[in-house]
Amino acid sequence: MHKQQPATTMTIEPLGDSAVIVAWRSLDDSSAWRTVQNATAHLIALQIIGVDAVTPAFKSLTVHYDPGVIRCNEVEKRIASVRLEVPKQEDQIYSPIEFPVCYESEFALDLDAVAVAHALQPNDVIRIHCGTDYRVQMIGFSPGFPYLAGLPQELHTARRQSPRLRVPVGSVAIGGNQTGIYSLETPGGWNIIGRTPVRLFDPERDPPCLLTAGDRVRFVPIDRVQFDEYRGPA
Amino acid sequence: MSRVRILRAGLCTTIQDRGRKHLRHLGIPVGGAMDLLSHELANRLVGNPGNAATLEMTLTGDEIEFVDDPLRRAAEYELPAVGRTLLPVADFDGQNCPSYGKTVSAARLIAITGADMQPVISHADGSQRAVAQHCPIVIRSGGRIRFQAARRGCRCYVAIAGGINVPIVLGSRSTLLRAAFGGHCGRMLAAGDELPIGDVSESSGCLMEFLTQDSEQTSPIWQPRWFVRPEELPNSDIATLRIVPGSHASWLITSEWGNLQDIHFVVSSQSDRMGFRLTGRQLTMTQREELQTEGVAPGTIQVPPDGNPILLMADCAPTGGYPRIGHVITADLGIAAQMRPGQSVRFVAVTMEQAQILVRQQRDRLNRSITGMQLACGVS
Numbered sequence: 001m002h003k004q005q006p007a008t009t010m011t012i013e014p015l016g017d018s019a020v021i022v023a024w025r026s027l028d029d030s031s032a033w034r035t036v037q038n039a040t041a042h043l044i045a046l047q048i049i050g051v052d053a054v055t056p057a058f059k060s061l062t063v064h065y066d067p068g069v070i071r072c073n074e075v076e077k078r079i080a081s082v083r084l085e086v087p088k089q090e091d092q093i094y095s096p097i098e099f100p101v102c103y104e105s106e107f108a109l110d111l112d113a114v115a116v117a118h119a120l121q122p123n124d125v126i127r128i129h130c131g132t133d134y135r136v137q138m139i140g141f142s143p144g145f146p147y148l149a150g151l152p153q154e155l156h157t158a159r160r161q162s163p164r165l166r167v168p169v170g171s172v173a174i175g176g177n178q179t180g181i182y183s184l185e186t187p188g189g190w191n192i193i194g195r196t197p198v199r200l201f202d203p204e205r206d207p208p209c210l211l212t213a214g215d216r217v218r219f220v221p222i223d224r225v226q227f228d229e230y231r232g233p234a
Numbered sequence: 235m236s237r238v239r240i241l242r243a244g245l246c247t248t249i250q251d252r253g254r255k256h257l258r259h260l261g262i263p264v265g266g267a268m269d270l271l272s273h274e275l276a277n278r279l280v281g282n283p284g285n286a287a288t289l290e291m292t293l294t295g296d297e298i299e300f301v302d303d304p305l306r307r308a309a310e311y312e313l314p315a316v317g318r319t320l321l322p323v324a325d326f327d328g329q330n331c332p333s334y335g336k337t338v339s340a341a342r343l344i345a346i347t348g349a350d351m352q353p354v355i356s357h358a359d360g361s362q363r364a365v366a367q368h369c370p371i372v373i374r375s376g377g378r379i380r381f382q383a384a385r386r387g388c389r390c391y392v393a394i395a396g397g398i399n400v401p402i403v404l405g406s407r408s409t410l411l412r413a414a415f416g417g418h419c420g421r422m423l424a425a426g427d428e429l430p431i432g433d434v435s436e437s438s439g440c441l442m443e444f445l446t447q448d449s450e451q452t453s454p455i456w457q458p459r460w461f462v463r464p465e466e467l468p469n470s471d472i473a474t475l476r477i478v479p480g481s482h483a484s485w486l487i488t489s490e491w492g493n494l495q496d497i498h499f500v501v502s503s504q505s506d507r508m509g510f511r512l513t514g515r516q517l518t519m520t521q522r523e524e525l526q527t528e529g530v531a532p533g534t535i536q537v538p539p540d541g542n543p544i545l546l547m548a549d550c551a552p553t554g555g556y557p558r559i560g561h562v563i564t565a566d567l568g569i570a571a572q573m574r575p576g577q578s579v580r581f582v583a584v585t586m587e588q589a590q591i592l593v594r595q596q597r598d599r600l601n602r603s604i605t606g607m608q609l610a611c612g613v614s
Contacts, residue, residue: 013481014478014586015480015481015529015530015531015534015558015561016478016480016531016533016534016561016562016563016564017478017561017563017564017586017589017590017593018531018533018564019529019531021481021528021529023528025526040259052255052256053255053256053258053259054259055258055259055529055552055553056259057526057527057528057529057553058526058527058528059526059528060526060528060529061529062258062528062529062531062552064255064258064529064531067564067589067590067593067594068564068593068594068597071590072586072590138259138527138553139259139260139261140261140527140551140552140553141261141527141551141553142261142412142413142551143260143261143262143410143413144260144261145261147527183261184412184413186412201413203403203404203413203415203416204403207260208257208260208262208404209260209261212260213259
């Protein structure tokens with residue numbers, strides 16, 4: 001059992017008069033992420049009256065409250081009183097959720113551009129993208145959109161100069177050092193390299209989002225026929 | 235089932251309640267009424283819980299009509315009363331009522347708040363009357379209300395006793411246009427849409443009875459001579475929104491933060507339920523650091539690289555990555571929601587303590603008004 005490191009680098013600052021941001025900006029990505037997940041669970045468990053939601057991001061979480069019920073300094077005091085720690089590295093045993101992805105050119109609008117940017121063949125991009133497991137860091141941007149960490153360095157690609165006004169739903173894309181899946185048709189500036197037939201967000205479903213922070217994801221290449229014949233997870 | 239029918243659709247009319255506060259961790263915006271205070275006031279004026287779903291009309295209103303299923307009407311409505319005696323159910327056929335010798339039909343209690351869309355009621359005989367705002371009014375079935383272009387403000391709320399009873403999706407009846415769910419089929423209302431109305435509360439029934447006790451039954455509308463004083467709409471020349479500083483206020487060059495109240499921005503036409511793009515002055519940031527995505531909220535003022543600030547509103551994403559220079563205080567979000575494209579706006583800084591006193595005072599005013607109305611109308 002490793003000794004846990006106290007999260008001394010924590011900052012608390014107001015986000016307007018109805019929320020506060022609790023951040024660990026100086027921690028490395030992995031430690032910050034674990035701390036945020038741990039702290040989110042702790043703060044939700046407190047069930048502070050007047051607090052509507054505790055929402056995790058990458059290196060911070062946001063506590064939303066009703067200013068008609070509880071004051072900002074009371075919220076800050078309650079947060080500061082909790083002993084929030086940096087949890088040790090998690091166990092490596094997990095089973096990833098597999099996402100079939102069709103990387104054919106009809107869907108992979110930016111696959112060639114990504115390949116050229118890294119002096120790779122499109123097939124190499126697909127092989128590298130499918131050759132590793134990703135961790136869902138957070139759900140955000142739009143309902144059900146997973147930000148996935150763990151993209152191999154050789155695929156890190158800057159966002160497009162001008163965002164597309166409509167990115168098709170299911171598009172698998174690369175933005176900087178992250179990869180993600182567009183859960184809705186929205187505008188977007190990430191490089192689109194494929195499309196999954198899996199529906200990530202369905203308001204009629206409970207829970208509405210397929211993925212949640214902490215889940216592991218792996219991409220599996222499929223062809224166009226398999227894409228069309230996909231009927232949901234077995 | 236009693237329904238409200240859209241005869242002609244406004245510019246952007248959606249069904250809204252208080253939204254979805256608990257799903258931000260799934261990337262789902264809070265949504266809900268842009269002007270929560272007007273939404274709440276409309277509901278409370280008709281005896282609804284504050285969270286009942288209302289119509290939110292934007293800039294140009296709809297023409298609506300109330301329709302009843304004749305078979306169930308008698309069971310659902312106790313109105314109209316003759317004197318204070320309720321009509322016997324058997325006689326209540328919506329047409330002629332031989333035992334009283336008068337024509338009657340079912341009626342609906344509604345309230346209109348927010349922007350002034352100059353509502354007019356027309357009845358079958360062609361008569362027209364202006365409809366009062368900020369008070370409970372009773373409309374006979376078949377009565378049509380025509381909302382026009384907003385003379386002041388931007389968003390008008392219509393509450394109907396019983397609330398608009400569309401299905402609850404993810405804990406709310408609010409329409410989320412961007413994700414196309416909630417409200418009526420996840421979209422803006424269109425001509426021909428019919429929306430179900432929920433069961434009327436006891437206090438709504440008492441209010442209706444009080445309002446109609448002395449009036450002529452042939453009138454298409456019953457309205458009181460009083461109204462509840464609403465919160466102010468933004469000044470049409472220039473709106474003033476109070477803000478508290480954001481995490482990156484110090485990134486602005488000193489002259490801009492220090493003189494923020496003298497900078498006049500313009501609400502651009504690229505403004506919707508997600509947020510308002512403000513033009514007229516590009517702000518200069520002293521730092522250009524890439525930020526991690528962090529939480530934002532309705533009221534947050536972000537400055538993207540082009541320097542034109544964005545004021546986030548009800549349907550904003552729960553997270554954002556641009557510097558946050560300030561946040562419109564909760565008490566002024568209703569005024570912000572009533573700003574129209576093309577209108578000028580400026581920001582004045584207040585302290586967190588002031589912000590939190592202002593929101594409590596605002597809610598106290600609303601509660602006092604409603605309590606006063608209930609006492610005057612004999613509603614317990």
